[in-house]
Amino acid sequence: KQEVTQIPAALSVPEGENLVLNCSFTDSAIYNLQWFRQDPGKGLTSLLLIQSSQREQTSGRLNASLDKSSGRSTLYIAASQPGDSATYLCAVRGFYGGATNKLIFGTGTLLAVQP
Amino acid sequence: NAGVTQTPKFRVLKTGQSMTLLCAQDMNHEYMYWYRQDPGMGLRLIHYSVGEGTTAKGEVPDGYNVSRLKKQNFLLGLESAAPSQTSVYFCASSRPLVLAYNEQFFGPGTRLTVL
Numbered sequence: 361k362q363e364v365t366q367i368p369a370a371l372s373v374p375e376g377e378n379l380v381l382n383c384s385f386t387d388s389a390i391y392n393l394q395w396f397r398q399d400p401g402k403g404l405t406s407l408l409l410i411q412s413s414q415r416e417q418t419s420g421r422l423n424a425s426l427d428k429s430s431g432r433s434t435l436y437i438a439a440s441q442p443g444d445s446a447t448y449l450c451a452v453r454g455f456y457g458g459a460t461n462k463l464i465f466g467t468g469t470l471l472a473v474q475p
Numbered sequence: 476n477a478g479v480t481q482t483p484k485f486r487v488l489k490t491g492q493s494m495t496l497l498c499a500q501d502m503n504h505e506y507m508y509w510y511r512q513d514p515g516m517g518l519r520l521i522h523y524s525v526g527e528g529t530t531a532k533g534e535v536p537d538g539y540n541v542s543r544l545k546k547q548n549f550l551l552g553l554e555s556a557a558p559s560q561t562s563v564y565f566c567a568s569s570r571p572l573v574l575a576y577n578e579q580f581f582g583p584g585t586r587l588t589v590l
Contacts, residue, residue, distance in 0.1 A: 364517075394578050402583060403479075403565060404518075409578040451518075453572075462533060463508075463579060465517040 362387045362454055366466035373440055374474050381435040381469045383450035388428045394463065395424050395435050396449040404449065407435070440473045447471070476501050479582035481566050487588045488556045496551040496585050498566030506569045507549040508533075508579065509541060511562040518565065524549055525571070556589045563587070 363386045373379050383393070392411045396404040408417045408424040410433070416425040423436040433450055447470045451463040479500045488494055498507065508523040510533075520533030524543040538560060540552045549568075553560060563586050567579040 391572065392577070396581075404567075404581040406578045406580060409576075449518075462520050462523070463518070465519075467515065467517045 362390075362452065362464045364450060364452055364464050364466040366448075366450060366469050368469060369467070370470040370472075372472040372474060375440060375442060377440050377473075378436070378438050379440055379471070381437070381448050381450075381471070383433040383435070383466055385431045385433075385452050385464075387454055388431050389454055390428065391453045393424075393426055393433050393450060393452050395422075395433075396451065398447045398449060398468070400446075407448075437471075440471075442473045442475045445471055445473050478502065479566055479568055479580050481564075481582040481585050483585060484583070485586050487590065488553075489590050490557060492556050493552070493554050494556065494587075495553075496564055496566075496587075498549045498551070498568075498582060499547055500549075500566075500568040500580075501547065502568060502580065503546070504568035504580075505546070505571050507543065508567040508569075509539070509549065509551045510565045510567065511535065512565060512584075513562050521551065521564075556587075558589045561587060561589045 365384045394409045395407040410417050410426045421438040426433045447468040449468045451465040482497045509521040510518045512518045522541040524530045527546045530541045542550045563584045566582040569579045570577045
């Protein structure tokens with residue numbers, strides 16, 4: 361059974377710091393991995409999608425990497441800003457009895473960027 | 476484009492009452508999903524659909540029914556609400572997995588309380 365873990369559960373950093381959020385998964389047979397951002401009381405915003413054949417994706421100050429063999433992904437945020445404060449979720453899509461339409465989510469990392 | 480929209484945003488039900496949550500997307504996506512989000516449990520897939528007229532069960536389908544009569548709409552029904560169904564419900568949509576840019580896009584959520 362696929363399990364997705366995000367450590368730490370919460371992180372507080374001063375503005376301007378570069379930071380790394382971690383995501384690990386137990387079954388390396390994934391189709392893709394997606395990083396989301398969730399603001400309090402809001403829906404999920406897709407940040408980056410990495411296909412299983414890719415090793416990284418970049419969007420602005422965000423860079424996500426994927427190491428399938430070790431079951432890990434990292435989200436790197438450069439020059440953090442108070443507006444980056446949110447919960448960050450990773451989710452993997454795998455081959456669960458042929459049903460590749462299911463995303464398995466981690467429970468997220470709550471990020472607070474202090475001004 | 477509005478993306479993925481959900482109605483209602485909030486609802487309070489009494490045990491045993493029924494209701495329908497509506498999800499609409501204007502991105503011409505084939506796939507649509509219903510998730511629930513509970514504290515400490517992450518997001519879990521309830522039901523999904525890979526096209527108009529088709530539905531399938533996810534991880535936690537009991538107590539829910541769905542219908543996809545039109546490509547742009549995906550309805551989630553609770554026939555007899557129970558307190559255990561108190562949750563935040565999210566709808567999502569995506570392109571088929573065989574196509575690029577197949578990330579899932581989420582709606583803003585419906586906060587449901589069952590008394």
